Amino acid sequence: xxxxxxxxxxxxxxxxxxxxxxxxxxxxxxxxxxxxxxxxxxxxxxxxxxxxxxxxxxxxxxxxxxxxxxxxxxxxxxxxxxxxxxxxxxxxxxxxxxxxxxxxxxxxxxxxxxxxxxxxxxxxxxxxxxxxxxxxxxxxxxxxxxxxxxxxxxxxxxxxxxxxxxxxxxxxxxxxxxxxxxxxxxxxxxxxxxxxxxxxxxxxxxxxxxxxxxxxxxxxxxxxxxxxxxxxxxxxxxxxxxxxxxxxxxxxxxxxxxxxxxxxxxxxxxxxxxxxxxxxxxxxxxxxxxxxxxxxxxxxxxxxxxxxxxxxxxxxxxxxxxxxxxxxxxxxxxxxxxxxxxxxxxxxxxxxxxxxxxxxxxxxxxxxxxxxxxxxxxxxx
Numbered sequence: 001x002x003x004x005x006x007x008x009x010x011x012x013x014x015x016x017x018x019x020x021x022x023x024x025x026x027x028x029x030x031x032x033x034x035x036x037x038x039x040x041x042x043x044x045x046x047x048x049x050x051x052x053x054x055x056x057x058x059x060x061x062x063x064x065x066x067x068x069x070x071x072x073x074x075x076x077x078x079x080x081x082x083x084x085x086x087x088x089x090x091x092x093x094x095x096x097x098x099x100x101x102x103x104x105x106x107x108x109x110x111x112x113x114x115x116x117x118x119x120x121x122x123x124x125x126x127x128x129x130x131x132x133x134x135x136x137x138x139x140x141x142x143x144x145x146x147x148x149x150x151x152x153x154x155x156x157x158x159x160x161x162x163x164x165x166x167x168x169x170x171x172x173x174x175x176x177x178x179x180x181x182x183x184x185x186x187x188x189x190x191x192x193x194x195x196x197x198x199x200x201x202x203x204x205x206x207x208x209x210x211x212x213x214x215x216x217x218x219x220x221x222x223x224x225x226x227x228x229x230x231x232x233x234x235x236x237x238x239x240x241x242x243x244x245x246x247x248x249x250x251x252x253x254x255x256x257x258x259x260x261x262x263x264x265x266x267x268x269x270x271x272x273x274x275x276x277x278x279x280x281x282x283x284x285x286x287x288x289x290x291x292x293x294x295x296x297x298x299x300x301x302x303x304x305x306x307x308x309x310x311x312x313x314x315x316x317x318x319x320x321x322x323x324x325x326x327x328x329x330x331x332x333x334x335x336x337x338x339x340x341x342x343x344x345x346x347x348x349x350x351x352x353x354x355x356x357x358x359x360x361x362x363x364x365x366x367x368x369x370x371x372x373x374x375x376x377x378x379x380x381x
Contacts, residue, residue, distance in 0.1 A: 010333040018350035020164040023358040024048040027132030029142045030243040030273040031283050035125050044077035046275050048131050053077040057084045063097045064118040124148045125156040143241045147267040147287025154287040155302040161280040163320035165272035172245045173237050173343040181315050185308035186217040198342045205239040205346040213254045219304035223297045224264045230254050239346050245270045264290045
């Protein structure tokens with residue numbers, strides 16, 4: 001097939017964007033689990049293509065280790081937790097919470113045997129993990145979660161997503177899809193045509209949309225008391241980091257003066273953590289600053305929102321399936337629109353960071369080959 005000039009330009013532009021084939025960004029804090037998921041059970045999870053095992057120590061501290069024994073790679077998730085140590089279910093090697101082997105039943109000496117441990121940090125309902133260079137695991141680099149820090153009422157959930165985290169970030173920066181993909185949940189026909197502003201910087205990508213006046217969908221109208229009224233729905237989509245996207249929204253009756261309007265805002269943290277190149281752990285923390293004492297409001301909004309976010313999962317998985325079948329086509333192209341400006345800049349940023357980090361790892365590997373071999377698991381004595 002002969003491509004048009006517009007299609008060829010679209011192909012060229014697409015090569016500068018992060019996609020399902022872009023390397024992972026490791027030097028970043030990611031959410032690895034909801035706090036309630038971790039217990040005294042050995043819990044496996046794949047994060048950024050690496051298999052880890054997690055558990056809580058007897059004092060409740062969360063722990064993450066490589067999910068394999070350094071001897072013959074038996075999965076530690078299929079082993080035994082004994083106190084604060086993990087005993088391999090194959091030959092009985094015992095590891096402490098730092099991944100250091102402290103006992104080998106078949107020999108006296110276990111010095112030098114270890115597996116990798118990963119820094120974790122629990123923040124309310126979520127647990128962050130650092131998958132990059134351990135010496136760079138600075139807690140001050142954990143992105144802010146305003147709804148947790150401000151004491152808003154929150155709820156949280158998790159969905160497996162069989163699609164790249166890149167496309168989930170893109171989905172969140174262009175909410176014109178609300179009028180169509182979410183027509184049966186919290187989308188309205190006027191959303192896609194509403195005016196918007198963008199704020200795009202080197203690592204900042206934000207889009208603010210003004211849907212005024214509008215009639216709110218039930219998930220917002222019922223809790224705010226704005227059913228059947230002309231209302232404002234002002235939504236900000238804010239890419240915070242490769243691991244976090246926060247959607248802010250405020251609602252008010254347009255017939256009221258600014259001084260008369262009650263402060264009714266929500267903030268939803270959409271938290272994508274890559275599992276593999278084409279699958280994502282999709283965590284959600286939703287918060288609101290109104291009706292704080294009404295548990296039924298929390299339950300209603302949570303149910304409604306998760307139904308809508310599941311529509312994103314279905315849509316993104318359909319795209320992933322199609323992309324997987326066409327990834328090698330010479331005539332493949334995607335045309336971008338005006339509403340894509342923030343998401344295009346974001347995807348270029350992800351690609352630059354990912355490729356720069358990958359190049360640095362490769363250079364380090366070539367300069368220190370013996371370190372790279374020994375780093376994950378040191379050889380048995």
